[in-house]
Structures are given as C-alpha cells and as structure tokens.
Amino acid sequence: NLLGYSVARILDANGNRVVKANLVNDRGIHICKSMLAWQKWGKGETPDSSGMKGDHLVGKYYVEFDKHYKKEIAECKAKGMGEEEAEKKAPLILEAQDMLRRWEAGDPEVVALWTTMNNWVYKGFDQTYARLGVAFDKMYYESKTYLIGKEIVLDGLNRNHFFKKADGSVWADLQEFKLEEKVLLRADGTSVYITQDIGTATERFKEFPDDSHFIYTVGNEQDHHFKVLFAILKKLGYRQADNCYHLSYGMVELPEGKMKSREGTVVDADDLIDEMVSTAKEASQQLGKLEEFTPEEAEKLYHVIAMGALKYFILKVDPKKKMLFNPKESIDLNGNTGPFIQYTYARIQSILRKVGPAGMPGTDTVNWKLEGSSVEEKEKSVLKWIYDFPAVVKEAGANYSPAVIANYVYELARHYNQFYHDVQILKEGDEQKRNFRLALSHRTAEVIKNAMALLGIEVPERM
C-alpha cells in the first residue's frame, strides 16, 4: 500500500523510528471459497501450469465461486426460498463454511491445500511489491494472530470485560463508547474478523515500547471497524489504545463505479503498471530521447517513469478524499505529474554534467545572500521554496500526508522551470552569478530527489 509506505518514509525523515508492518488476511471464508472452487473446477491448475501469477489464479477461483454461488441462489429462490434464506442455504456456501471449520480444527487435507494456495498468493504479492518498490519490516499473518485474539478475548471474559450470551457467543458491551454491542467469538467458538485484529494489536503492544504509536493505513470503509477495535482495546485496559490511529483513505473509484473483487472488476496493480510502462515507452520513443541508452537502461527508464507517474498520481491527492481514476485514459506525463518533476531533475543533471565536478563551485564560495537587484525575482522564489522544504516535511509528518510533499515538490519544480527559462546559467559571464545559479540548481536537484524519495519515487539522471 503506497500511502502507508510513503507515510512511513515521511515519519522516518521526521526522526521517528518506523517499523513497516503488513497484516495479511490469509484466513477465513474468502480463502475457503477459492479453495473450494479450485477443488471443484480447477483440474489441478497451478501457477506454473497456467502461467498465471499466483494471486491472480487464486482470485480467478474466487470469482468462479461467486458465479456458481449466484446460480445456486437463483435456483433456491426458484424453489420458493426468500433472498436471505437462499443466500444462507445454498449448498456451496455451506460447503465453504464446513471447510472453514475443518481448517480451524486443523484437518490435514484442508490445511495442506490452504498452505499451497496461500503460498501462490504470497509469491504473487511479493512480485508485485518488488515492482512497486515496497518492502516490509514485519509481517503479521491472520492465520496466527486469530489464535492470540481468541485467548485475549477469553481472558477478557474471565476478567468480566466481556460477557457471554445464552447461546455461548462472546460479546463486548461498548455503551460507554456510544457504540453498539460487538460479537467477538461465535457460539461455536470460532473467531470473527475483529478477533484477529485484537490479537495482532496486543501482540504489537507487547513487542514495541509502551509509548509507540500504531498507525493503521486502511480504507475508509473500515472507519467503524477501527472505532470499535480501539474501543475494545481500551476496555481491555491497554494504554496504547490511545496511540492507535486509523489513517483512513478514500477508495479509488472507476468511472463505471466501485471496484468489486467478487465480480473481478478491480484494476489490477500489475496490469496498471504494464500499461504505464508502455505509455512511458511510447512517449520516450516519440520524443526520441533514447539514442544514448542501452536497451537495458531504456527498460529501466520506462519503469522509473511509469512508476513515477503512477505513484505521484495517487499520492498527490489528499488521502482522505476518494479519487476518480479512469484506467482507459492513461495517466498524463505532462503538467502536474511525476514525470514533469523527474524531467526537471534530469535537466538539472544535464547542466551539472556539462560543468563537471571540477567546475562546481564549493558551497562556501557561493554568496547566498540576496543582494538587492543582482538577484533575479525567479531566483529568489526558487530559493524560498528550497528553504521551505524542512517545514514541509514536518507538516507532512504531522498530517500523515504525502500529498503535502507532492504538491510542494511540484511547485518547486515549476518555479525552477520558470527560472531556468528566464535566466542563463552556463552562459552567464559574471562568475559570481554563474556560481550562484549553479549552486541553486544543484540544491534544487537535491531537494527534488529527497522529496521524491519520500514518495517512493526515483528520479532518473537523463530521460
């Protein structure tokens, strides 16, 4: 998740020790659905045999399950059942639920299937993370933490923080937080989604110092879920509950409407990257900027530009807002975009290359003082933006907002481009002015590079 990753870098830049954790939902009915569908209709298909990425293959069977499930619901309704009854009594869903029970009971056959299919998914995710350039320090697997969660809940029950209903299910009364009651364990003792989150949270509380902050970067459809979770943690007496924060972000929307994984109408990250790479390639070739590149360098460059465009596009908008994304109109490369900023950087490097390290003025030999009329307006404004950088990093950290950085670095690049356009650098005769402008350019490039790094975006030396 790009937002979380960038926020982590920004917090790190603000002097915090950051541990990037990924919580993997590798347990539950949704996995069982895929497993069941694969058993029934998969004919032994594997990522190797089909050439599909592991996560895509498993996703395919999730969709497959839903298709058959819907058909069964329709059949049940034809037999006179109501909508709800049909959804609950369709044979497929009953079978999936049975599979979940067997999984929790440790049935070797089910567990074996789960292990293989899960490994396919992990492998697929790893590939995608690598392409996106994200990595985690710490992984939490729901398949492990739900057990811890169960223990915590049972312990909480003993300490009268929770209560049991007549059917044996365990609940939290959250009236003091003005929230409704919340089920924590089903009557049959199996756990629900939030049980696992309780387990993960308490595990993390144990692992990290008491004054740590825990930031959950999760979509805003789970706002309520986290309110409930934090309330429960507080009820259990964890002081760290006050340091838990849900960094909630708006969903990416397609013009046709919401993305739905069940119907397979998600924009897949891999497809998106592929498409961006090919637009970057086209644009580069059209502009004829590749003469000096080896094929490998060119491929690398396309990737850098594509990822720059993609990440910038996502991170420049305030995370709280939902944004509209039309995958058919591929992301622009002109204007307020990642490549615009990358281009500015590459252009500065071109100048610096011409001067060479020997020609660069030492920082102490440059007169940074703004002495009246000898300094152009444009130079002043670039200098002002450079000067603002540390404050911007701080602000971005305080608001958990990469968008602040993105908008800043765009403005910096824009002002530099104006300066670049209006003022001579290499051709300037006055040595003091020339040195000043070189140093200003050098500094601008550094800030661009650093700011982009906070967004997880690389900048190319030429493009």
Place this chain on the structure above:
RNA sequence: GCACCCGUAGCUCAACUGGAUAGAGCAUCUGACUACGGAUCAGAAGGUUUGGAGUUCGAAUCUCUACGGGUGCACCA
C-alpha cells in the same frame, strides 16, 4: 431507519487549518529568442466554492437546513 464522509473551472485536484483579488494541471484558443534538454515556458478564456439561512470585522473553511453522491451499522473478511 440511524451514523459517518464528501460536494470548489467542462474534467482531475490546491487553498498555510477562519484572512486580502479562491490557485494549478488537463482539455480549448494564442504565442515563445541563437532550444544551457520544448516531457518546457508565457498569455487568453473558464467560478455566485451544490442551493438557502445563520455566526463573525471577515466563511470554500464553523453551525443549521435542503438537495446530490459515497460508505458503514454482519455470528463476511
């Protein structure tokens, strides 16, 4: 039904957290020297900040209300 979020140029987004004439990009139109790299730069046009009421010296920003959109209120994850 109840709760939360959102509504700014045709489109995608800004606006230092209540401050002066609401700013950018895309798209449209016009232009740029001997091009330190034109993925650039300059200009034009585009707004009653969804409507209405209120608080304030001052409101896109706070309150209320209407309308429009989204999400949640699962023994799904």
